[in-house]
Amino acid sequence: MVDAAGRERRRPPAALQLxxxxxGQELQHPARLRRLETGAGQGQSKMAGVVATRAAVVELMLDxxxxxxxxxxxxxxALEPAAGxxxxxxALARRLLASWQRQGRPTRDLAPALLAYELDEGRxxxxxxxxxxxxxxxxxxxxxxxxxxxxxLRTGDFLLEAxxxxxxxxxxGNPPYVRPExxxxxxxxxxxxLYRTMRGRADLYVAFLEAALWRLKPGALxxxxxxxxxLFNQYxxxxxxxxxxxxxxxxxxxxxRAAPFAQTVTAYPAITLIRRARQGQLVLAQFSEEGAPxxxxxxxxxxxxxxxALEAVRQGQRVAGALPAGLRARRVEMAGHLSxxxxxxxxxxxxxxxxxxxxxxxxxxxxxxESEGTGTTVGIGLVTGLDxxxxxxxxxxxxxxxxxxxxxxxxxxxxxxxxxxHYLVNPWSPEGLVSLEDFPRLQAYFLxxxxxxxxxxxxxxxPAQWYRTIDRMQFALIERRKLYVPDIARCLEPVLDEGQTxxxxxxxxxxxEAWDLEALGGLLLSDxxxxxxxxxGVRMRGGYYRFQAQYLxxxxxxxxxxxxxxxxxxxxxxxxxxxxxxxxRIACEIxxxxxxxxxx
Numbered sequence: 001m002v003d004a005a006g007r008e009r010r011r012p013p014a015a016l017q018l019x020x021x022x023x024g025q026e027l028q029h030p031a032r033l034r035r036l037e038t039g040a041g042q043g044q045s046k047m048a049g050v051v052a053t054r055a056a057v058v059e060l061m062l063d064x065x066x067x068x069x070x071x072x073x074x075x076x077x078a079l080e081p082a083a084g085x086x087x088x089x090x091a092l093a094r095r096l097l098a099s100w101q102r103q104g105r106p107t108r109d110l111a112p113a114l115l116a117y118e119l120d121e122g123r124x125x126x127x128x129x130x131x132x133x134x135x136x137x138x139x140x141x142x143x144x145x146x147x148x149x150x151x152x153l154r155t156g157d158f159l160l161e162a163x164x165x166x167x168x169x170x171x172x173g174n175p176p177y178v179r180p181e182x183x184x185x186x187x188x189x190x191x192x193x194l195y196r197t198m199r200g201r202a203d204l205y206v207a208f209l210e211a212a213l214w215r216l217k218p219g220a221l222x223x224x225x226x227x228x229x230x231l232f233n234q235y236x237x238x239x240x241x242x243x244x245x246x247x248x249x250x251x252x253x254x255x256x257r258a259a260p261f262a263q264t265v266t267a268y269p270a271i272t273l274i275r276r277a278r279q280g281q282l283v284l285a286q287f288s289e290e291g292a293p294x295x296x297x298x299x300x301x302x303x304x305x306x307x308x309a310l311e312a313v314r315q316g317q318r319v320a321g322a323l324p325a326g327l328r329a330r331r332v333e334m335a336g337h338l339s340x341x342x343x344x345x346x347x348x349x350x351x352x353x354x355x356x357x358x359x360x361x362x363x364x365x366x367x368x369x370e371s372e373g374t375g376t377t378v379g380i381g382l383v384t385g386l387d388x389x390x391x392x393x394x395x396x397x398x399x400x401x402x403x404x405x406x407x408x409x410x411x412x413x414x415x416x417x418x419x420x421x422h423y424l425v426n427p428w429s430p431e432g433l434v435s436l437e438d439f440p441r442l443q444a445y446f447l448x449x450x451x452x453x454x455x456x457x458x459x460x461x462x463p464a465q466w467y468r469t470i471d472r473m474q475f476a477l478i479e480r481r482k483l484y485v486p487d488i489a490r491c492l493e494p495v496l497d498e499g500q501t502x503x504x505x506x507x508x509x510x511x512x513e514a515w516d517l518e519a520l521g522g523l524l525l526s527d528x529x530x531x532x533x534x535x536x537g538v539r540m541r542g543g544y545y546r547f548q549a550q551y552l553x554x555x556x557x558x559x560x561x562x563x564x565x566x567x568x569x570x571x572x573x574x575x576x577x578x579x580x581x582x583x584x585r586i587a588c589e590i591x592x593x594x595x596x597x598x599x600x
Contacts, residue, residue, distance in 0.1 A: 052084060053174045053225060056300045057260040058091045061271055063307035064251065065170055065223040069098035074109040076169035079215060080116035081158040081208055086127030088173045089116045089153060093131060097138050107144075111151045115165070117158035124155045159191055162211040171215055172223045175208030197238040206230055206239050209274075213247055216276040221250075225260060228252060228270035232537060234550045248279045251314065258289035258326075283314050285329035354597040359535050362591060366556035374557045375514030378549045379477070381407075381503030382424065385456045385470040389449045390425050391504075398442040402426050402434075404478070407501035409486050415578040417484065417495050424502060428473040433465055471505075478502050482511040483521055485547050491580065492529050492547060494521040508549055514560045522571030525580055526587035529555050531596055558590055 062068070067078060073096045083089045096113055118124040128149040135145035154161075180188055180201060192198045195207040205226045212222045230236030231252065243249055251273040260269050287306065306324045313329045323329060367373035384390035391406060403423040411420050425445065427433055436443035446453065446467045453459055459466040479499040485508040486493055494510070496517060503509045512520060523529060530545075532555040537546055563571075567586050574583035588594070 052261060053087045054260055055087065055091070056303050057225065057255075057271075058087050059300050060303040060307050061088075061172060061223050061225060062091060062095060063304060064253075064271065064273060064310065065172060065221050067092070067095060067170055067172070069095045069102065071099060072103060073099035074103065074105045074113050076113060077166060078114050079165070079168040079171045079212075080114075080173045081162070081171065081212060082173055082175050083116040083118040083124065083127050083153055084174075085123050086130050086153075089114075089127055090130055090134060092116075092172070093134055093152065097134070101138065111148060114152045115168075116153045117156055117161070118153060119155070119157055121155045124153055128153055159194065159207055159211055162215055163194075165215055167217040167220070168215050169217055169220045170223065171212040171221075174225050175205040175212075177227065178204035180204070197236075197242055199238055200235045201233075202235040202238075203227065203229075206236065209239060210242060213242065213274060213276070216247075218276055220276050222274045223271070224274075225255075225269055225271050227268045228254060228272070229268055243274060244279070246276065248275045248277045249273075249282055250275055250280065251283045251285065251310065253283075253285045253287060253310065255287050255289075258287050281314070281316075282332045283310060283329055284332055285310060285313070285327065287328075288326040355531075355535060358593070358597060359532075362532075362556045366558055366591070368553055369510075369555040369557050370553040373559050374512070375560070376510060376512040376520070376557065378552045379474070379509045379511075380549055381505045381507045381509060382473070383470040383505040384424070385458055386449075386452060389446075389453060390469055392423050392425055393421050395421075395423065397423075398425060398445050399439050402439055402442045404473075405501045406504055407484060407497060407507060408504050409506045411501075412484050412486055412493065412495040412507065415493060415495060417497050417501070419501055424469075426473065427467050427469065428475075430475045433468055436467065473502070477509065477511070480511050481517055482509050483517055483524070484509055485524070485552060487547055488544050489547065490543050490545065492524050492533065494524040494575070496521060496575075508547060508552060510552065515557075516560075516568060516572065518575045519563070519568045519571040520557075522573070522575035522583045523557065523587055523590075524555070525575055525578070526583040527580065527596055528584060528587040528591055528593065532556060556591075563590060 067073065067076075078092050078096070080088050080092065092114055096110065100110055100113075116127075118127060128146075131149035131152060132142070132145045135148060136142070140148065180198075180203070183191070183204065191204070191207050195210045197210045198204075198207040205224075209222070209224060209226070209230070212224065216222060230239050249272070251271065253271040255269045255271065258269075260271075306327055309323050309327060310329060313331050316331060369376050370378050392403075395403065397403070402425060404426045405419060406422050406424040407417060408420060408422055411418055411422075425442070427442070427446075434442075436446065450466065454463070454466045456470075458468065458470050462468070478501075481499050482497050482503075483494045484497055484503055485495075487506050487508065497503075510520070510524075511517075533545055533547060533551045536554050537548070537551040567590055570586045571583060573579070574586065588596070
């Protein structure tokens with residue numbers, strides 16, 4: 001197939017053979033790709049992750065990326081990986097056509113200057129029709145407009161075709177946000193085989209970022225609006241490492257309290273500029289939009305002023321007057337974080353320099369909470385897969401040996417464990433799943449709920465174990481003294497269990513062979529422990545943190561022998577009295593901290 005410029009239009013090959021620069025290996029997926037092709041477009045609404053971007057934000061991003069009609073845009077290739085109904089594509093085309101017209105360039109120069117992909121043919125068709133109307137405004141005939149629109153916008157999977165596409169001067173857009181569990185298993189497996197950053201719980205936008213970065217020419221720019229969680233969360237570590245190896249993160253404009261999308265979504269959005277170059281200076285900015293203009297034209301004008309201010313900050317120039325309303329920005333001199341051997345370490349979160357300096361000092365001196373040096377372990381409570389069946393407050397429901405006191409998050413409020421009388425209906429023994437024939441009342445109870453239990457994925461995967469919980473019991477944990485940490489809270493709230501309950505899945509659990517658990521609880525109660533979680537993790541709306549195992553394990557602890565008896569007793573007192581101020585004062589003495597730096 002040939003487009004309007006005489007270029008051969010690429011179809012997904014019958015056998016995909018891609019030599020990716022990220023691992024140097026040829027990846028062959030002929031059968032899998034054929035199956036995916038035949039199913040293209042089926043169920044796309046469920047996995048597309050489509051969130052339309054406001055026109056004003058699109059214009060802002062193109063301004064920030066330097067894609068302006070005054071430039072010779074016909075000499076550049078702009079690439080849009082997930083066009084949707086054309087928010088970015090139409091804006092790119094308008095600027096390209098204005099530039100082409102101003103310079104009096106031949107029509108043949110247009111086709112190679114713009115390329116977009118859209119997975120869903122319905123949305124792609126709408127975008128092409130809009131492109132046709134735009135081209136008609138510039139005097140193109142119907143046939144010529146259709147051919148040019150078809151050249152600019154292809155229906156296909158950008159992630160599969162990206163390695164064979166030409167290098168771009170700009171990659172811009174709003175990639176789809178899709179959790180891995182929402183993707184068909186075979187498609188997810190193929191993406192993960194192609195993109196090293198698509199690991200663990202990584203959202204699909206992470207793969208789009210990686211694919212976009214590899215398509216950049218030297219010195220070229222990627223401008224995406226997407227969640228900023230990859231800068232902080234564990235699942236973004238590989239992407240941060242990739243950026244450190246070969247790219248320069250130039251701008252992070254957080255828009256959590258703005259309205260960048262056409263609909264309301266909770267996505268922690270940020271505009272991110274990444275260039276294919278050595279790491280230079282970084283601008284960290286925050287924009288809060290109060291009283292958004294009723295007309296999009298007014299919003300475009302307001303955000304254009306924001307773009308000019310950010311460009312001045314990026315260039316190290318003084319901004320005339322105050323920054324635009326709602327904008328906070330600062331320029332971070334990254335040279336202080338570099339050495340001759342080590343690039344910027346984006347496997348760490350993006351932090352203010354003073355916080356990063358303190359974090360690095362503490363990481364060098366103290367071991368992680370979960371390590372041989374501290375003798376401490378972090379776990380998570382039990383996931384049942386069907387709480388309404390596996391959790392009960394009726395002590396006569398089944399045989400008493402099949403009921404296990406279960407600690408819920410609500411049992412830890414106030415800093416003390418107050419068991420609410422809930423039990424786990426327990427199908428496990430230390431040897432494995434019990435035989436239901438040995439427990440008639442348990443058998444009768446599970447059979448009453450067999451239909452719901454067998455619908456679960458864990459039961460479909462192992463039909464003979466249809467009555468199991470998702471997680472297996474850790475029997476050694478039941479009678480062990482341990483600390484519970486509720487997951488979502490404004491502060492760390494460790495609570496002591498003397499070995500009386502088993503934790504539900506929204507509680508994390510810490511136990512230690514070396515630490516006095518009350519002293520450890522006092523240390524975790526302090527603002528120093530919260531500092532580590534705030535550095536490694538994310539802060540949710542309302543000021544809440546996620547106290548997940550991945551963050552708790554990275555809290556730095558002194559070795560128990562390094563804590564004096566006076567400090568140990570002070571921590572125990574602070575823990576028992578829930579005195580966070582006392583705990584923080586003692587922790588600062590132990591860690592050698594004069595004061596904790598504010599901010600991120």
